Amino acid sequence: MRLDRVDVIEQDAFAWERATGGGADVWAKVARIVEEVRAGGDDALRRLTQALDGVDAPLRVPQEAMEAAFRGLAPELREALARAADRIRRFHEAQRPEDLLVQGEDGETLEMVWRPIHRVGVYAPGGRAAYPSTVLMDVIPAQVAGVRSIALVSPPGPNGLPHPAVLAAAHLVGVEEMYAVGGAQAIAALAYGTQTIRRVDKIVGPGNLYVATAKRMVMGDVGIDSIAGPTEVVVVADDSANPAYVAADMLAQAEHDVEAGAVCLSPSRALLERVHEEIVAQVARLPRAEIAREALQRHGALVHVRSLEHALDLVNDMAPEHVEIMTRDPRALLRHLSTAGAVFLGPYTPEPVGDYFAGTNHVLPTHGSARFSSGLGTIDFLRRMTVAAYSAETLARHAPYIEVLADAEALTAHREAVRIRREE
Numbered sequence: 001m002r003l004d005r006v007d008v009i010e011q012d013a014f015a016w017e018r019a020t021g022g023g024a025d026v027w028a029k030v031a032r033i034v035e036e037v038r039a040g041g042d043d044a045l046r047r048l049t050q051a052l053d054g055v056d057a058p059l060r061v062p063q064e065a066m067e068a069a070f071r072g073l074a075p076e077l078r079e080a081l082a083r084a085a086d087r088i089r090r091f092h093e094a095q096r097p098e099d100l101l102v103q104g105e106d107g108e109t110l111e112m113v114w115r116p117i118h119r120v121g122v123y124a125p126g127g128r129a130a131y132p133s134t135v136l137m138d139v140i141p142a143q144v145a146g147v148r149s150i151a152l153v154s155p156p157g158p159n160g161l162p163h164p165a166v167l168a169a170a171h172l173v174g175v176e177e178m179y180a181v182g183g184a185q186a187i188a189a190l191a192y193g194t195q196t197i198r199r200v201d202k203i204v205g206p207g208n209l210y211v212a213t214a215k216r217m218v219m220g221d222v223g224i225d226s227i228a229g230p231t232e233v234v235v236v237a238d239d240s241a242n243p244a245y246v247a248a249d250m251l252a253q254a255e256h257d258v259e260a261g262a263v264c265l266s267p268s269r270a271l272l273e274r275v276h277e278e279i280v281a282q283v284a285r286l287p288r289a290e291i292a293r294e295a296l297q298r299h300g301a302l303v304h305v306r307s308l309e310h311a312l313d314l315v316n317d318m319a320p321e322h323v324e325i326m327t328r329d330p331r332a333l334l335r336h337l338s339t340a341g342a343v344f345l346g347p348y349t350p351e352p353v354g355d356y357f358a359g360t361n362h363v364l365p366t367h368g369s370a371r372f373s374s375g376l377g378t379i380d381f382l383r384r385m386t387v388a389a390y391s392a393e394t395l396a397r398h399a400p401y402i403e404v405l406a407d408a409e410a411l412t413a414h415r416e417a418v419r420i421r422r423e424e
């Protein structure tokens, strides 16, 4: 999107310039970092932290540092974090899935039971901004699921420790294991382990392109939640929308990162022109104006669509992280919407309510990965197992069919494992 003149484009000309998801350069750089950590362990981690974060910091964050940061927190921030934590906990408790038991017609029982993952690594970003809210979003669902071992990583600031608000949030939710390391090197350490950091079973949490690319690279050796990279918002608005609200919400995501994306789709050209004016006026007042401007220039668009239905078709193709619907009847459009990380309905549900306080999770799939994955939730920290139990009578009833199927695959030992029991 251009900011120096009104820039509204037609639907047919729209191709979303979303963050590339890394590209060959980022992929190659991240591959080098991951290999360096695998081969060099703690020494490599500290070398990379020195090179990329400009500080040589001990890896383990002492418990006292978290406690001291919590004690030093401004009372209003402490209260806001505590209230947000309660709300996030309640919504994630409500997500706990039930075990399933099916009593089969031949006497067998078939179950599906949920078990927590043993050990998870969670990432809280800390490069361009500090994210204490992400500590809550990562850690609380893991605790609700019953995960026994949680390792939190976040990049160090100039004093060698993560930002005080991140440390304080970690103390608030009872984190016992934290490391001052960020970027791709932190993801590699969690995936493969070092002398200090024990490897985990799954890594969750958002981050910049380096973090998101590293998660893609280690996936398979370790579980990951989703590709939660640079943030994105698509606002679907009609002529009843307030252009100042639309602009404010686009800027709220654009200020995260030059790779962030912000798009408005509307059948009203007049609204889009007003949104453009508002963006130009509002961005100038932001401390992070430079980041927001660059993000909008790279990945921003105001798109004139044929109808609201067409707007939703486009959204379902884009599969963005966040969708806001600011129309006369937002709920009526919801049933046409299938593919987004999180949805915010109506003029009084700006996306930052979900970033901080509603109780829904702000760790969400980006770069089109909402096509196949969802935002972080309690279920991401659980595994399911099926359980089958037969009696002798049940086995006798099923054996003829199993034996025929085993013969068809020429797997004689399979047939014998069943037949041997029929002869008891």
Ligand SMILES: NC(=O)c1ccc[n+]([C@@H]2O[C@H](COP(=O)([O-])OP(=O)(O)OC[C@H]3O[C@@H](n4cnc5c(N)ncnc54)[C@H](O)[C@@H]3O)[C@@H](O)[C@H]2O)c1
Pocket: 029, 052, 053, 124, 125, 126, 127, 128, 129, 131, 134, 155, 156, 182, 183, 184, 206, 207, 208, 209, 210, 211, 227, 228, 229, 230, 231, 256, 257, 259, 260, 321, 362, 363, 364, 365, 366
């Ligand atoms: N999708 C989501 O759910 C979600 C939620 C919150 C935040 N986010 C995103 O998280 C990101 C936070 O980014 P950030 O940069 O502020 O913090 P970050 O912690 O993700 O990244 C900082 C780290 O990146 C590494 N790094 C920086 N430049 C590098 C380079 N040139 N080469 C190699 N490594 C480098 C450094 O190690 C640094 O510690 C933003 O893009 C934001 O939009 C996404």
Ligand SMILES: N[C@H](CO)Cc1c[nH]c[nH+]1
Pocket: 131, 133, 134, 231, 253, 355, 362, 363, 364
């Ligand atoms: N909008 C970001 C991605 O969902 C999350 C966030 C954290 N703090 C502020 N915003």
Ligand SMILES: [Zn+2]
Pocket: 231, 252, 253, 256, 352, 355
């Ligand atoms: Zn945000």
